[in-house]
Amino acid sequence: MESDRIIFRPWLDSDAETLFKYASDPELGPRAGWPPHKSVEESLQIIRTVFNNDHTWAIELKKTGEAIGCMGYYIYGESNICIGEHDAELGYWVARPYWNQGICTEALRMLIDYCFNVKCFQTLWSDFFVDNPASGRVMEKCGFCDTGKINYYSHLYQGDNRPVKIMKLEQTH
Secondary structure, three states: EEOOOOOEEOOOOHHHHHHHHHHOOOOOHHHHHHOOOHHHHHHHHHOOOOOOOOEEEEEEEOOOEEEEEEEEEEEEEOOOOOOOOOOOEEEEOOOHHHHOOHHHHHHHHHHHHHHHHHHHEEEEEEEEEEOHHHHHHHHHHHHOOEEEEEEOOOOOOOOOOEEEEEEEEEOOO
16 A cells, blocks of 8 residues: 555564664553563564564655554454454554654545445444544544543553544445
8 A cells, every 4th residue: 555655564583773763762562552662673663573473564754665553453352442343443653753744644535435445344443542532533533423432541651541532434335
């Protein structure tokens, strides 16, 4: 999947140093629910385990060839949210130097198109920590609506004390 500025591709072991450069930022990980990375080796382990599947991609900036973020989805049984068997939860992050440039919105629109038109999911879900409203704005720009539901996820970094707002996007035929 690609647009004018970005391409989705699998994460590579060779991305470990770049991932560490961005994922060690103390402002990034906690906004998405994970602790800042502490070493290149930790970033490599994340690439080989968490990102090593057919529904998680590096967001590569075409002009540099660098992985500047991550985009993916979780299916029924993997999601933080109680979703249906034909639904998916979408998740993403973009490195801080690329915030407020529309890259995350562009990437999320590509993923939504893929999830509805290729994977044929019926409903897409996403969530964001209420102290990270920029992530919620990206969802709203892409058509997600607030469900009115708030959750706490103890398995996410600082999740016991940070409410998460659940958003939803229905397939329109």
